[in-house]
Structures are given as structure tokens and as C-alpha cells.
């Protein structure tokens with residue numbers, strides 16, 4: 445298992461006391477997966493990514509039964525040990541390359557810095573030339589046609605698509621085992637967006653890179669996605685293979701998301717709210733108790749004020765007292781597990 449997160453909660457300071465921005469999130473990513481994490485704006489997707497990378501506000505409280513990368517406990521590493529994993533074995537690309545690229549350095553200078561000696565595999569006197577050659581190769585791999593000109597350019601001279609490709613090139617310079625892509629094409633024009641997604645699909649298929657893709661809907665890379673998770677207001681709702689979740693979602697939220705994403709011809713605009721569920725997502729200051737979807741869920745009953753435990757049926761995990769689409773066999777399994785939980 446590459447990533448193994450169990451019961452991760454993050455508590456943030458707010459004017460009226462502490463709020464739980466992530467509520468006992470569990471997420472596993474195996475080698476070779478292209479795992480897409482889908483949820484509306486503000487649901488906590490980026491916080492999960494930032495918890496893996498160790499970029500959480502130090503004033504926030506983080507609690508987890510497990511936050512592991514390949515069996516290493518990320519919470520117990522010294523900063524030196526963490527640096528040897530983060531940025532090398534795990535890399536992240538962000539929504540806006542401008543937040544990441546140094547405005548005062550050329551693309552070549554930034555790529556040189558991202559390339560480590562161990563990426564080159566040549567004696568030290570050949571490193572300088574090898575580094576520049578590798579920088580050019582990375583841009584060629586990203587599909588940057590005028591790469592020589594781009595190497596000499598500063599970030600402000602690049603189009604947003606090329607800037608994003610440069611950021612991906614710096615992120616994958618060490619051939620990370622896991623690439624986290626946090627809504628990498630937000631606000632890009634459709635042609636550039638398609639190019640970036642094709643590039644990610646290629647990194648996954650040809651270079652066997654595992655990818656955690658963060659998205660607001662199911663419209664991107666669904667053909668290539670192997671596993672899907674849905675998250676709502678800081679709580680994971682359902683996790684399983686892509687086919688399981690798209691063909692017969694057990695969780696009403698996955699169902700609403702797939703209906704919105706897949707049946708509407710136009711893509712949801714950034715920060716736009718889902719139309720299929722009544723009301724808006726809750727404010728962090730006033731989180732519903734139990735299942736946070738409760739007030740918006742058409743199937744909610746009194747039991748939903750208790751947060752559902754995790755149910756695991758046919759390798760799919762979900763948190764719901766009233767799942768939908770279960771066939772007779774899975775319904776029987778669900779009822780027997782539920783019965784055991786109630787009688788405990």
C-alpha cells in the first residue's frame with residue numbers, strides 16, 4: 445500500500461472554538477492506482493493532500509490512527525526524513541502554477557534545482573551537461589514544443605498551459621511513486637485542460653506513476669481512473685473501484701455527484717454548487733452532527749444523527765445507514781453487519 449490513512453481528523457481554530465475540518469477520514473491508495481477524490485468545493489480534498497505532504501497549518505491539531513507512506517509513519521518523521529520522501533517519492537501539483545513557480549528564476553534554473561544528482565546517474569564532472577539535457581527531456585516529455593525558448597523564459601512569459609506543464613516537469617523530475625494533482629486545470633481553457641489530463645493519463649499508463657487526482661466532479665480522467673472516493677464536508681462517503689461507484693453507487697452522495705457530473709452536458713463551474721441535492725453544503729461553524737450530509741440527503745432518517753460506521757461490502761467502503769442500489773445478496777450482508785453493530 446502506498447498511502448494508508450486511517451481516521452485522520454483535523455481541528456482548526458475558529459472564532460467560536462475549534463472546528464473539525466476533517467472528520468475521521470480513511471483513504472488507501474495502492475501502487476499503480478489512479479485514484480480520483482471527488483467532492484464539492486470546501487469538502488476537505490486539499491486538506492487530505494496537504495496532510496500527506498505535511499503542509500498543514502502548525503496551529504491546527506491533527507489526529508490520526510495512521511498516516512503512512514509505504515509503511516512509514518509520516519507523523520513520526522524528523523524534518524530531514526520527511527524531506528527525503530516529500531518532493532522525491534511523493535510530489536504534488538497545484539491548481540495555480542503561479543503559486544508554485546519562482547517568478548525570479550528561469551524555467552531552466554528551476555528545473556536544474558528540481559533535478560537531484562541521483563536522477564542523473566553520471567560521474568560528477570558530467571553532471572552539469574546531463575542536468576540541462578534532462579531538463580530539456582522533461583519538457584519534451586510534457587509535450588512542450590518550443591522547449592528551448594521555454595527553458596530560457598521566466599514564469600510570467602509562459603501561457604498558463606505551459607506554466608502548468610513546467611510545474612508537472614519539476615514535480616516528476618525525481619520520478620515520484622505518487623503524484624498528487626490538486627484540481628490541476630482549474631480555470632484553464634478546454635484545450636489546455638485536455639492536454640494536461642492527457643499528460644497525467646500518460647504518466648500513469650506509460651510510467652506506472654500512481655496518481656491521486658483531486659476533482660470537483662466525475663468528468664475528468666474517468667476512463668483512466670481505477671479507484672474513486674467521494675467526500676462531503678470533511679467526511680469520506682464512499683470508496684471503491686471506478687466501475688462499482690459509477691455503475692451502482694451505494695452512497696446517496698456518490699449518486700447525486702454522478703448524476704450531476706455525468707448527466708449534465710456542461711461541466712460544473714469552479715465553486716458552483718450541486719443542483720441535485722437540496723440546500724447548500726453546511727458551514728463549518730454549524731456542522732450537522734452525525735452524517736454531515738443528513739440535512740441535504742433525501743434518504744436521511746433519525747438514525748443519521750449518529751455517524752455511520754464504515755461498512756465494507758465487496759471491497760467497497762461506505763458510510764451510510766440507508767445505502768441505495770444494493771443487490772439482494774449485498775443487502776443481506778449489509779443487514780447482518782448492521783445487526784452486529786447495533787447489538788454490540
Ligand SMILES: Nc1ncnc2c1ncn2[C@@H]1O[C@H](COP(=O)(O)OP(=O)(O)OP(=O)(O)O)[C@@H](O)[C@H]1O
Nearest residue numbers: 456465483484485486487488489490491492660728
Ligand atoms: N487556511 C485556512 N484557514 C481556515 N480554513 C481553512 C483553511 N484552509 C482550508 N480551510 C477550510 O477547510 C475546509 C476544507 O478546505 P479544502 O481547501 O481542503 O477544500 P477543497 O475540497 O479542497 O475545496 P476546493 O475544491 O475549493 O479547493 C474548507 O471549509 C475551508 O474553509
